[in-house]
Amino acid sequence: MQMLCTKTFSLSRFQETCLRVLSFCNSNSLKEGICIHSPIIKLGLQHDLYLTNNLLSLYAKTFGVHRARHLFDEMPNRDVVSWTTILSSHTKTKHHSDALQLFDMMIGSGEYPNEFTLSSALRSCFALGEFERGMQIHCSAVKLGLEMNRFVGTSLVEFYTKCGCCSVEAWKLLSLVKDGGDVVSWTTMLSSLVENGKWGEAFEIYVKMIESGVYPNEFTFVKLLGAVSSFLGLSYGKLLHAHLIMFGAELNLVLKTAVVDMYSKCRRMVDAIKVSNLTPEYDVYLWTTLISGFTQNLQVREAISVFRDMELSGLLPNNFTYSSLLNASSSILSLDLGEQFHSRVIIVGLEDDLYIGNALVDMYMKCSHITTNAVKVFREITSPNVMCWTSLIAGFAEKRLEDSFQLFAEMQAAGVRPNSFTMSAILGACSKTRSLVPTMMLHGHIIKTKVDIDIAVANALVDTYAGVGMIDEAWSVIGTMNLRDSITYTCLAARLNQKGHHGMALKVLIHMCNDGIKMDEFSLASFLSAAAGLGTMETGKQLHCYSVKSGFQRCHSVSNSLVHLYSKCGSIHDANRAFKDISEPDAFSWNGLISGFSWNGLISHALSTFDDMRLAGVKPDSITLLSLISACSHGGLLELGLEYFHSMQKEYHITPKLDHYMCLVDLLGRGGRLEEAMGVIEKMSFKPDSLICKTLLNACNLHGNVALGEDMARRCLELDPSDPAIYLLLANLYDNAGLSDFGEKTRRLMRERGLRRSPGQCWMEIRSRVHHFSAGEKINEDEITEKLEFLITEFRNRRYQYQENEDKFYHPEQLAVAFGVLNAPSTSPIRIYKNSLICSHCHTFIMLSTQVIGREIIMRDRKRFHFFKDGQCSCRDIFCIALVKTDTMSLEQDNQTVDLEASKPISLVHGG
Template identity: 50%
Template sequence: MRCGWIEAFVVSLHPYKRNPTVALPLASSHRRWFQTSLGLSLEFHLPQPHHFNSYPSHISEDVCLSLLSFFSKPKSARQGICVHSPIIKLGFHDHLSLNNHLLAVYIKFCGVGTARKLFDESTNRDVVTWSTIISAYSRVKNHEEALGLFKCMLTRSSLAGPNEFIYSSAICCAASLRLLDLGAQIHAHVQKRGFETNAVVGSALLDVYSKCGRFREASEIFASMDYRDVVSWTTMISALIEAKNWVGALRLYLLMIEGGTSPTEYTFAKLLTACGCFFGLRVGMMLHAHLILWGMELNLVLKTALVDMYSKCHRMRDALKVFLQTADSDVMLWTTMISGHSQAECYQEAITMFRDMKDAGVTPNSFTYSGVISACSSAPEPELGRQIHCRVIKAGLEDDVSVANALVDLYAKHSRDLDDTVRAFAAIVSPNIVSWTAFMAGLARHGLEQKVLLALVEMRLAGVEPNSFSLSTVLSSCNSVEALAHARKLHSYMIKTKVDAPDLAAGNSLVDVYARFGRVHDAWAVAHTMMARRDVFTYTSLAKALNQVGLHRRALDMIAYMHEEDVRIDGFSLACFLSATAGLAAMRSGKQLHGFSEKSGLLSWISVSNGLVDMYGKCGSVEEARRVFAAIEEPNVVSWNGLISGLASNSRFVEALSSFEDMSLGRAQPDGITFLLVLYACSHGGLPDAGVEYFNSMQESHGVAPQQDHYVCLVDMLGRAGRLEEAACTIETMPFQPDALVYKTLLASCKQHGNMVLGECMARKALEIDPSDPAIYVLLAGIYDDAGNVAWAEQTRRMMRERAKRKSLGQSWL
């Protein structure tokens, strides 16, 4: 009778095996017990079974095991947990197999915390019990607890010892915590037990050694493995990629294919990640083709890896094709697409992708917001960035440091109000090096040099040490003469800490800051320490510094250094070299650079075209300068200034003024330099009335406020025309305090026209400002000589010898 009940019970668990023609006995008391104790409804389409005098106490351990196995399905979780109580009532609580099944059910449906209580209460445990609980803690990434249980198990002398699954879980936990010593100890234990050749344990050992940076040991273990499954191959490929042995990883993949082991989605995902870093597009497309040939289903893992690979190779069209190939997507995939568009400088597409993501019902995470805010910063779309800031606050992600850093960068670049940047930075609870660097960059953009230096001090006091990028940001803000001393201090700090070793950012910034202050020797000394790490930015800064101090020939020597070190010339460096040829008036060298610009395709750079216009103008080849200028599609203010300067310096003053009128009718807006050139042309072309008219139109028609140099040009123009009194009135009505130069300019005109009275007045005012300038004494003595007053002239020269410095000799390349 009991066997008949069990048979009916087994049939009830598998309804699809019922035979409607067979009547199986089932006691009504058993039916009521299942309904009340377990909440089950056992419905049968069979005739009413016989009633017999058996009771649930006849239920065996096998029946409970069958019941637990059936209730291990997710939809039956509640009933599976309910089986625990009858098991205790029936006296099966010490049954080892039942407890192991119950432990698995608790882990699956109630979590490892609740399962741990059952484990602690169990008095009868075997290797399966320990393996189940240790694996559970490992899966939820509670590695410390899993390792604690593993050590506790080793102390139990009654057990046979860990199996391959326990060893694998323990080693994986040690790998996740980067505990190399513990991993080596477990490895020794594995060797003693003879599990080293096991594929599961071998893969785990590969993982721990590779994650701890011991790639040689990982290679030795892989070579000693008798059997290598796809997990072992993938783990070793991942280890080689981690060691940046890209070629070795690809070679190992090919060996795996030749050996007949089929790759998995994780194998392809690892290799595709390496393509974005090293292999490039060609290998990435080959792997994509292999993926299709192996018949891999394009799941989210592979889809994200392919999109990431194409994005890093700046092939966003291909990335979009993969993205649209299936409907599956998650926040990681969308974020990869947004970041890919930003890296490819397709900022509007990145913003559009973010909007599509919201329409698709995918909730952005912190990385998504960080990427789209960066896109808004680069687009630029500052107002949209502010709107996304509101969404960040609503999502409760304003405390995330990556999002906060993107917000600081946004406001630092585009907000006119410095308080926006300060508030965004102040909202970060624990700012990191990126936060501080973005904040200091914002201060530098507002010209707050001293505050940038104070922020650097505060950053170090907060325990955050600067890196090369933060130091380069501080150095870029050093523009005043006082800041040169701070730049030297930072240079000393960089030498002591060797912070500039990893990359070129700090070294190039030092070269640039020394170049800006004309410290050519210091700039070259820094460049010399960089040796093989010099790049085009290094040489551009050096050439610019040499040009500033007039060492144009040495600036052109940089071309030979760049050629020796295989550093390619770009548009900015070529513009510096053209400036050097212009300073030398070296037409031959300039034409050679012109030919190079055409062959290399750099002539399309506006900076190169502007440099050619300036070079030909200063070399006297005005027609060639016109031809280069005419080839510029959209000339900017620098282009027009170069043309006007070339015409004016070659005495073609009317054409220079005509070019200015053409410029005013075009899109380019004149600046202060443009008006200096126009006033120069009017002054030397004998057109004082036109010059006064242009001077008066600066502020009224073009919004350019006259500066000290413009007043000097105006005084020079009026003085050359003999309108000395008008020039003197101009000096008196200047909106700022006149300097010695403007007085000397009028003094020169007084000598030219023989006005001794006004000349003496100008000389006296100039000497009050700079009594050591020899030019003032020379001009005044010349006036006395022309007036026939030799005694006063000699007395003036005697005063010059007593007070003034020696006058520098004039130099001319011609």
Template identity: 50%
Template sequence: MLDDACLVFELMTDRDTVSWTTMISALVQAEDWNKTVGLYIAMLRDRVFPNEFTFSKLLTACCNLDSRLGELVHAHVILLGIELNLAVKTALVNMYSKCSNMINAMKTLHLTSDFDTLLWTAIISGYARAGDCSRAVASFQEMQTSAAFPPNSFTYSSLLNASSLSTLPELGKVFHCLVVKAGIEHDVSVGNAIVDLYSKCSPQLEDAMNAFEEISSPNVVSWTALISGLVRHGEDSAAMAVLTEMQAAGVKPNSFTLSTILTDLSSVEGAAHAQKLHAVALKTNLDTRDNTVGNSLVAAYGKLGRPIDAGKVFDDVSHRDVYTYTSLAKGLNQAGLHGQVLSLIRPMRAELTSIDGFSIASFLSAAAGLCAAKCGRQLHCYSLKSGLSVSISVLNALVDMYSKCGCIAEARAIFASIQQPTVVSWNGLMSGLASNGCFANALSTFEDMIMAGVLPDSVTFLIALYACSHGGLLDLGMDYFNSMEEQFGLVPGEDHYVCLVDMLGRAGRLEAAAETIETMVHQPGALIYKTLLGCCRLHGNVAMGEWAASQAMELDPLDSAVYVLLAGMYDDAGRVEFGEEIRKMMRERGATKSPGRSWM
């Protein structure tokens, strides 16, 4: 009954430290952090001095506000001569830990010789939150050896969370063993951490499911951790089934539960699942008025190729933020609606005070898709003025934009300004050089990337193979293709085989190209047969071209490009009547060819 308490407090004429501290405690319990600090300031103005209990509660509020405010409150503790007992020290350590200031947290830890489990747990939790697993473990060891304080469930939860973020997932199993020995594996906070650990680090989903079964009373966090693991492993349908089971068990999903599934939807049924989750959000009052769910719905619909639905959800979000706009921009870019992306800039600047680097990158991607160099330069100027030009995502997008607009000199200059280029940066420059016909320079950039110690990914090799194919460098291209798995451990995908077939076909080695298709690991798609057909037309090999066309038509009978290529091959070979027959077949099957157009 906070409102009644505030009313009684206002009517009091003689308020002492206890009454002020009681109200501060009530506001902290209500999680009204700003009012808590305001009440503390009013307390000082009323010349009432706080005690250690006041500061213990006040520091809890500072955990959720600016870290500089916590330092100021710490200064008040010193100035007012408050005794640094265990409660105040624990509150200070907890505040610094949650504000990611572990240096001050450790300094405060060793100010006195008083320690207990809660104090050590605050330190361990801080390192775990910062992703510093080694120091979290070291603190745990010091906790056990210095005074042999027994760890509690929150201590183990923090250690398990740190293990899930580390590069040593086996460490999590060690702590799981300690949890079992302590007999607290059924505790909900510990169980949640174990489920989260195995869902992130274990290739076997059964590990996470078994850990979930051990929890005596699963809460919404338990269910969400399990659902997150299923979605992360691509088991969208199983995640939806668990969500239904969760509701049947009487546990209502929260905004994080729904956003977790929406963020990672990847199956072919993803759009249907997104609509079901949208319905759940509406029924549970977690609709688009909640930014977390609204933003996730916009992102999911955009990623799944439903830009109209993404736009409708966007319009329904009452308090749009930078993530809402960026999610819609990404979805529209993916659908090729670059003009609509650029039209978001004006309303976004009118509604929000600032635009972040990810938004700028999305707008630059739209300008690149339209080859709108003028718009791209304006965005470049804006990024410089707003101080966003140092963001790696913006710099990568600028390289891509200038490359696609044919401004190779500008793309090179932007790349040269990147202090530590990532694989995305190198890929952007390579792609720009290759797409503008600078094949030798693109491959030279690839070699520079290797010498710089940046490991290439599958996209890097795709660009390199494209450059070799169009540059007539068959032997070098074959070396690159073979080095993917032998040297870098990358399994070639279907796109890499398409480039290999194109490379062999352009060089006139059509039999080797056909043999590659028949021996490839992946199931050949229509594109690879269509690529071979184009090469057969180039070299006049009608027999192999007919075989490639029949295979492509069987896989995709409505692909107009196959009919056009086959008819053109017959025309080039002087068999015009066969070409006309193919065009007639194309019309009868309803395979229509879209007219060509260019933005340049």
């Protein structure tokens, strides 16, 4: 008997020892505790549930769910702890289907789940998207009286919010939880909303959380700061920063990193550094966040400085650190810097990392003219993911479109599905190269694979179709989109502007307003550019008002567009005022003002503005020099223009492009140095196009050089035989030289070849409506005819020298003048815009009209502005070549024509 008692006491002592060992090993995840399993079986202790449940937990932690499941299946007895342990281990390791199967087996065995079992099962439900199954588990919780339990309530809130249910309903559910839920419950809900992109709702719940008397902790702030960093902006971030101070949240490393990340992404690196210095603790994630922040703000020198400080602190960079540094190299296109970091990556043995591999491919593609290194890095990646493929494809799309398509096919063959960035990269390349067939093939692939659900891909498709000139197809894609944003319409408007369809671009604004989409700074800049192209001052002023109301006036893209708008509308005073409102003018700002002065005939102002630009420390670019040479050409400043051209490479290290040579030829041609201009064309490194030859042909026409003019006409026809302007210029050259027979033969040859000159058109905006007038147009309106007859009669009565039209048709400029006199407000000048050069006949007509009506008339043709007042013009007649027959011909240095499809009223419903 005594021996039996001693044996029982010893067994009890051993059992207690086993529990202590298992508890210790469970707490520290030590697999050595498994050695207890063998004596437990030998001594027949496997029926002790407390002991075996601890052993089951240790198996799950150290050897995974499969070994744990094997032990669970062999257990002679199981209780709710056993079931919950094995079920939660499956949920944690993402074996969600097996977890729900175990839940069903538990219910079938007659065992009732507890709050922890239900929580694990709910997590598996929302992971699998099993909404109906989750609702069944919710019913089970209600039957068991566990609905108000904090653990179950928190899991239910997380389940419903992650499954896309209304956050208000989830909040009501949370209010049923005992004591209104704790900070964990509320933070779980906030986290679910943030993950689902419902940032506004997350902040609403945050406010209700505080109103309920539950105060946020560091985890709450980390979740919300993540939303602020990516989407909500600086004002929300500052509010959260103030709250975490007010509520006394501990600024541990995780929270400090989140605040630093928020300020970094909001471009407030000074504040980010201040926060990082609040406590002495640093880890690799905080250092990497700072490096990434400087990289995103293009402060590469500062990013490298932080990297050096990190190394001096004794912390080793990780893969994300090196990825950020490689991205910094890509941002400034520094191959040398990227190669240095590549060597560091090899030294530390991280070259096989996916993130680094992707960054290396991207760096070599962007920084190097050759693709060998990028391909080599890519081929060394064991299992390249979609990011790696996309970086390589995007790089080839910029260099060789055919190779990018080949890689695209190889990517699909490898079983990697392209994402929206992949498709957008290839579509962008198709747009740049104007490749129509590949675009349509990609569109078919998108429809087939249903990738067009992604708004980014749909926007890229709209941009591509518009870029290749298929505007109807672009609108068709927009019509099929379930969701549109400002980028959708901005892409279309920008492309229409590039092609000169400014009226159509302004109509995009109406569709955008009808969709309830507000303009952002980029769309606003596009619409301002369209208004500038059309010269619609009233529409432009409405857009200006909207920019002030919305706070976009301070954005560089908008402020630069305002300078461009007023310059193109002939209001250089307003353009100068818009320029002065820019706090830190960049090169685009200065270029806009310089070209504006030049356009408006204020050549000396343009040149002095360039001096101001240099004094301000802003480096001139190729556009600056192009504007200066053009201004000198218009102002007859031959030697100064030549000086600016030669200074491009010597002083500013800018390689002249074809446009610069065209301006140089125009400059020399206007100055009568035709042979020298011919030498420029023959010696330049570019192959001459028809436009530069046509420029010299026009100069030959001006100075009567028939031989050189004939040579230029021959070259022009070889390059572009279907351009009627060449025939007309040559014909007028013959006419002015007294060779009218040759001139008539040239015109007859043009007609025999079926070529027609583009119709001259004028337009004007009155009360937000654009009215246009065409050459040779018969006017049925008696008022306009009477006004024109009245003006011509007044010319005769005042004995002005004026010759009426031989063809008895009124030119569009004349129609526009009469219409403006009748309809434009008497207190403002009459503004007329023309898509070709003004002819000498109309020039004289408008000058004389200003003496009769006593009003200022502003005319913008394809070359410049003409300010008519009191019988005088700002150009002093030096730009009006006496070529009456070329009044419908465009000789502008770009080939774009202005679209006049804007005759309907344009009102800014949302812009005032």
